[in-house]
Amino acid sequence: MSHQAIHVMVGILTDPTGRVLIAKRPEQVHQGGRWEFPGGKLKPTETPEQGLARELAEELGIEVRSSRPLIRVTHSYEDRRVCLDVRCVLAYTGVATGREGQPLAWQYPEELDPAVFPAADRPIMTALRLPPYLLITGDDPARPDAFLNRLTRALHNGVQLVQLRAHDLDDESYRRLAGGAYAVCKAHGARLVLNRDPARVADVARHGLHLTAARLALTRVRPGGAGDWVSASCHTVADLSRAAELGLDYAVLSPVQRTASHPLTSPLGWQGFAAWIEPVSLPVYALGGLTAADLSIAYAHGAQGIAAIRSLWPRD
Numbered sequence: 001m002s003h004q005a006i007h008v009m010v011g012i013l014t015d016p017t018g019r020v021l022i023a024k025r026p027e028q029v030h031q032g033g034r035w036e037f038p039g040g041k042l043k044p045t046e047t048p049e050q051g052l053a054r055e056l057a058e059e060l061g062i063e064v065r066s067s068r069p070l071i072r073v074t075h076s077y078e079d080r081r082v083c084l085d086v087r088c089v090l091a092y093t094g095v096a097t098g099r100e101g102q103p104l105a106w107q108y109p110e111e112l113d114p115a116v117f118p119a120a121d122r123p124i125m126t127a128l129r130l131p132p133y134l135l136i137t138g139d140d141p142a143r144p145d146a147f148l149n150r151l152t153r154a155l156h157n158g159v160q161l162v163q164l165r166a167h168d169l170d171d172e173s174y175r176r177l178a179g180g181a182y183a184v185c186k187a188h189g190a191r192l193v194l195n196r197d198p199a200r201v202a203d204v205a206r207h208g209l210h211l212t213a214a215r216l217a218l219t220r221v222r223p224g225g226a227g228d229w230v231s232a233s234c235h236t237v238a239d240l241s242r243a244a245e246l247g248l249d250y251a252v253l254s255p256v257q258r259t260a261s262h263p264l265t266s267p268l269g270w271q272g273f274a275a276w277i278e279p280v281s282l283p284v285y286a287l288g289g290l291t292a293a294d295l296s297i298a299y300a301h302g303a304q305g306i307a308a309i310r311s312l313w314p315r316d
């Protein structure tokens with residue numbers, strides 16, 4: 001088998017209700033009969049944007065006007081290795097139709113069934129379900145009422161994913177706070193991920209678990225159950241590889257910029273961030289000195305979105 005990955009451009013079209021476009025691959029081709037996100041092989045003379053535009057014109061009869069990176073996934077099948085270069089189509093003209101006779105369907109990301117897609121597509125489906133902002137909770141965990149109040153305000157501001165980080169609390173206080181935070185998140189349709197030793201929160205209601213970089217290094221098997229989203233803090237290329245090997249759902253890479261809390265740690269910068277995540281087939285949030293306004297630059301460098309404590313945690 002050739003080790004050179006085939007560069008494949010893949011486009012995500014979204015309708016106004018948030019459904020994404022999928023197409024059925026013909027029976028006789030590679031991964032035939034499975035559903036896919038539209039796209040195809042990049043030609044050697046094309047830029048990624050040109051390749052995406054050509055494939056979507058050929059397959060769907062649309063003209064792509066603009067797109068942004070979503071994720072890159074490298075996957076080895078028995079007979080070939082592919083690098084799926086996935087972009088969200090932000091603007092296009094025309095009406096998508098199956099120009100090659102392929103059935104099309106629009107589905108909400110939560111409804112996509114990984115079993116009917118090629119194996120390489122799993123991280124794409126995760127990326128489609130994850131929101132742009134990840135709030136890592138800030139101060140006040142010792143005053144649960146004030147804490148939950150701030151959390152509620154953050155959710156009103158549009159946050160949909162929350163990591164409960166409160167390392168100063170003892171286990172019992174953490175579990176109590178998690179109970180309150182879960183209720184608030186659930187009521188707002190947001191997800192709560194617990195940053196605590198998984199063994200100590202095994203019976204606590206949640207949507208997922210988060211591993212510190214130190215715990216990631218000690219973890220041999222993906223923790224949690226089938227319904228958990230599992231993430232990890234990463235500060236090195238080795239951390240990112242480990243998160244991917246363990247089959248985690250996403251990573252949080254820091255620091256991208258210098259932060260007040262770690263003024264002496266040298267930041268990665270956006271170029272460094274992009275270079276580190278490029279070979280990793282995982283959605284990766286950028287963390288460290290960032291605000292919601294950095295989302296476009298984060299997207300341009302391949303991030304899933306922005307993670308932040310200070311800038312997403314409401315002040316009094």
Ligand SMILES: Nc1nc2c([nH]c(=O)n2[C@@H]2O[C@H](COP(=O)(O)OP(=O)(O)OP(=O)(O)O)[C@@H](O)[C@H]2O)c(=O)[nH]1
Nearest residue numbers: 008010029030031036037038039040041082118120121
């Ligand atoms: N378009 C697309 N290809 C995918 C996805 N997932 C995935 O593993 N692939 C793989 O990426 C490769 C894409 O090749 P393709 O057959 O679609 O390429 P193409 O349109 O240029 O076709 P051609 O080679 O017949 O000209 C295949 O090996 C396919 O199995 C996906 O979601 N969308």
